[in-house]
Amino acid sequence: MTSATQLWRRVDRNVKILVVVAIGLALLPLWLQGASLEIGIRILLFAMLATAWNLMAGYAGLFSFGHAAYFGIGAYATAVLQVDYGWSPWLGMLVGMVLAGLFAVGTGYLSFRYRLKGAYFVLTTFAFAEMLRLIFLHWDFVNEAIGFRVPLNRDASWTDMQFPPDSPAYYYVVLGMLLAVLLVVISLMRSRSGYYIIAVRDNEDAAAALGVNPMRYKLYAVGLSGAMTAMGGTFYFQYIFFIDPSLAFGPGVSIQILLPAIIGGMGTMWGPLIGAFLLVPLGEWTSGLVRNPPDVLSFLDGRAGLDLMIFGAVLVAIIMFLPKGVYGSVTHAVAVRQQRRRRDPVASVSGTSDE
Amino acid sequence: MSEQQAPLLSATGVTKSFAGLHALTDVDVTVPRGHITAIIGPNGAGKTTLFNVIAGSMPPDSGRVVFDGTDITGWPAHRVAGAGLARTFQLMKPFESLSVRDNVLVAAFQRGTRRDDAIAAAEEIVERVGLGRWSGQLAGELPTAGRKRLELARALALQPKLLLLDEVLAGLVPAERAPVMELLREIRAGGVTMLLVEHVMAAVMALSDEIVVLHHGMVLAKGTPEQVTRDERVIEAYLGEELLIAES
Numbered sequence: 356m357t358s359a360t361q362l363w364r365r366v367d368r369n370v371k372i373l374v375v376v377a378i379g380l381a382l383l384p385l386w387l388q389g390a391s392l393e394i395g396i397r398i399l400l401f402a403m404l405a406t407a408w409n410l411m412a413g414y415a416g417l418f419s420f421g422h423a424a425y426f427g428i429g430a431y432a433t434a435v436l437q438v439d440y441g442w443s444p445w446l447g448m449l450v451g452m453v454l455a456g457l458f459a460v461g462t463g464y465l466s467f468r469y470r471l472k473g474a475y476f477v478l479t480t481f482a483f484a485e486m487l488r489l490i491f492l493h494w495d496f497v498n499e500a501i502g503f504r505v506p507l508n509r510d511a512s513w514t515d516m517q518f519p520p521d522s523p524a525y526y527y528v529v530l531g532m533l534l535a536v537l538l539v540v541i542s543l544m545r546s547r548s549g550y551y552i553i554a555v556r557d558n559e560d561a562a563a564a565l566g567v568n569p570m571r572y573k574l575y576a577v578g579l580s581g582a583m584t585a586m587g588g589t590f591y592f593q594y595i596f597f598i599d600p601s602l603a604f605g606p607g608v609s610i611q612i613l614l615p616a617i618i619g620g621m622g623t624m625w626g627p628l629i630g631a632f633l634l635v636p637l638g639e640w641t642s643g644l645v646r647n648p649p650d651v652l653s654f655l656d657g658r659a660g661l662d663l664m665i666f667g668a669v670l671v672a673i674i675m676f677l678p679k680g681v682y683g684s685v686t687h688a689v690a691v692r693q694q695r696r697r698r699d700p701v702a703s704v705s706g707t708s709d710e
Numbered sequence: 711m712s713e714q715q716a717p718l719l720s721a722t723g724v725t726k727s728f729a730g731l732h733a734l735t736d737v738d739v740t741v742p743r744g745h746i747t748a749i750i751g752p753n754g755a756g757k758t759t760l761f762n763v764i765a766g767s768m769p770p771d772s773g774r775v776v777f778d779g780t781d782i783t784g785w786p787a788h789r790v791a792g793a794g795l796a797r798t799f800q801l802m803k804p805f806e807s808l809s810v811r812d813n814v815l816v817a818a819f820q821r822g823t824r825r826d827d828a829i830a831a832a833e834e835i836v837e838r839v840g841l842g843r844w845s846g847q848l849a850g851e852l853p854t855a856g857r858k859r860l861e862l863a864r865a866l867a868l869q870p871k872l873l874l875l876d877e878v879l880a881g882l883v884p885a886e887r888a889p890v891m892e893l894l895r896e897i898r899a900g901g902v903t904m905l906l907v908e909h910v911m912a913a914v915m916a917l918s919d920e921i922v923v924l925h926h927g928m929v930l931a932k933g934t935p936e937q938v939t940r941d942e943r944v945i946e947a948y949l950g951e952e953l954l955i956a957e958s
Binding site: 547551556558560561565567569622 | 765767786788799803804815816819848851867
């Protein structure tokens, strides 16, 4: 008993939170059915994708506007192998992760090699995703604009990643993926490589002067982020039974992946998860508001697009008032308060502070 | 035995120009083991450029840099650091979102030790440079003097054979210099060779075994502090003015 509690005490704080989160999320389907279970699944899917994105954009400081590329590669690798070759989607998922990781490392290498920074880097990530969308749109090997459908299987089981509609199994598959991604990011950021990734983000020259190869650790973050994003692509294809070039590679996919992380807090461990828990229900609520408005808002009835405007306005408000994101702002406020309490009333390191 | 007597660092015939402007012309600098060598010279003399060439931040147009028997000319910065040559930056470059301790930890991890050992080593060095009280604070919040010490702490955590210090004393008031100089003496006593760029002449005179004077990207003079301060050309080009300032 005592050794177990001792072990628990040594565990990283984020791992402890993860255990609690895992238990909480695993129990949730007891109360969720039908439409609300679907919302739960979408929350977890986008939490997972945003957590993967956050590794590259938040921790490594490499803002990506093209994560659809990795997502789409995951979806299509699964689709081609499953539909044309009869492979299990789990194997397709692994192949997709490897391919997306390689694509991320390859395109990342080109961008870093030619020292693309800031807006230019962002545009490059966007361009690579669009490039894939256009290639897939005109490539007969992947059925051009038609895309793929998951072959329906009456005796489907876990090996097929296919379940009866309304089965909570989909929820548990995506929960498993989310927990795996969180565990990978937590362990990485606690390790030596995690410190190097942040050091390179904060100051590349200083990191290199301490023996850290900036290229290697940028590619590490980018490759891992790409591979984990591909996992989401696999799940998406299995869950909605359908994929085409714009569902896989469209700019909307990239935006949906990055929004939860930005709203929750970039470069924080739990920001993307919290962001997904806010954004997905918010989207549901605004579209429901337009579809079945209460009496006071009856003028909203049937005005398509209005829901997106409300959604956008809420986003703008969050970004204006909480620029570090919801979770990021909270942790920042706590850190500032602790800092103040700790700060000695006695002089600082020096009297001079010319900066 | 001859290995021991060979200089730890020798840069020979180093030339570097930027868009036709000669920053360094045929510069020779050798740093004997266990010594403190200082590079002095007016602003724009090429001191920091020489540092950048030695530390791998930029390749020279011609010339060779040999460190500890290995030709490191044109090596990227991270490889040079891995070979045992650590540098600080004149314009401090802290990892602002990491704590003071974790800044040093990034360097301490280079020893390939376990996480707990690396943390212990980082904490020990943070104490040693006098930043213990700020250990948990974000590096971005340190004032100038603290940042200078942090630069030094990170470089030390690499356990380098050679330490390149770019103006670690500049920007400090005299009262802050003494403890840093004391620290540098301790570091040398620990067997670390040093090459420093420094403007504070009093410190240069007190610390260095040998001085190299750069002027317009060329070596104007070399020798012991006594030899250099008596050199007519040096006084004319640089020291006259500096000594006056130092004495006032």
